[in-house]
Amino acid sequence: MRLAGAIDIGGTSTKVGIVVDGDRLLHRARIPTTRDGDPAPLVDGIAAALRPMVGAATSGGDTLLGVGVSVAGFLDREHGAMVENANLPALCGFPLRSAIEERLALACRLEVDSNASVVAEYLHGAGRGAARLLGVTIGTGLGGGVIIDGALLRHTGECAGDLGHIILDPKGPRCSCGAHGCLEALVSSPALSYRAGGRKVREIIAAAKAGDASAVTALAETGWWLGVGLASLTPLFAPDTIVVGGGVATAGELLLEPARASYQAHAAPELHRTVRIVGSSFDGWEGLIGAASLFLHPLP
Secondary structure, X not given: OOEEEEEEEOOOEEEEEEEEOOOEEEEEEEEEOOOOOOOHHHHHHHHHHHHHHHHHHHOOOOOEEEEEEEEOOEEOOOOXXXXXXXXXXXXXXXXHHHHHHHHHOOOEEEEEHHHHHHHHHHHHOOOOOOOEEEEEEEOOOEEEEEEEOOEEOOOEOOEEOOHHHOEOOOOOOEOOOOOEOEHHHHOOHHHHHHHOXXXXXXXXXXXXXXXXXXXXXXXXXXXXHHHHHHHHHHHHHXXXXXXXXXXXXXXXXXXXXXXXXHHHHHOOHHHHOOOEEEEOOOOOOHHHXXXXXXXXXXXX
């Protein structure tokens, strides 16, 4: 078997696991993300969670190729550290790659989380076969990655840029970046939670699937703004397929149906006739699959 460790560091939680042959999660777990102060405890917690998984996966003689790390924010050119993210200030400038290598004694590679997610969809999920793929990931923040003809688009921060910070409503809520009415401020876990009276995202999605009208409405409003955002991004990247992932996207059609309707209302007619908008194939774990791909199936 071809094995790789995987870490997906988000603004609220961090996922760790072992991936086999590209897209099968052999082990997985979730730990809280430390967002402020010394980043060392977070790295120690990641290593403590991953070590027993590595031991179990390699107990039969298989070798782990390395550990891929998906992290929210921009990376430096050497892919050694995350250098900018308002939701993870503790990790900005911290030598994350070398810290993980020291604790696990394994080779480590870093990737922007939005890139990792879109790679997972392109190689193994809902984006297979796309010539121009746009992936958006909705969690504590909102990020996006772009693959064109099999290669990742990198022009700012080693990714396609901060797609979550296009401004949709100048009079809208204040975003973590300091601006008002960003796509991220309107379409993210905090935004959905606010619309649903402060409930947690998992509770909102479960309630909506059970028919709770207020939860359905909160997801529909979030989906409406998502559609506006995707309609705004489409002329920039000209995707033929858009994949929506992340924790909020586990709501499935409760989010995607209003997003498609909004997209159709706001995008130019020739765009909404040709662009396919689909949900992720990985139920929120696409970041791990993409992180492992840094060793199992690296893209240019």
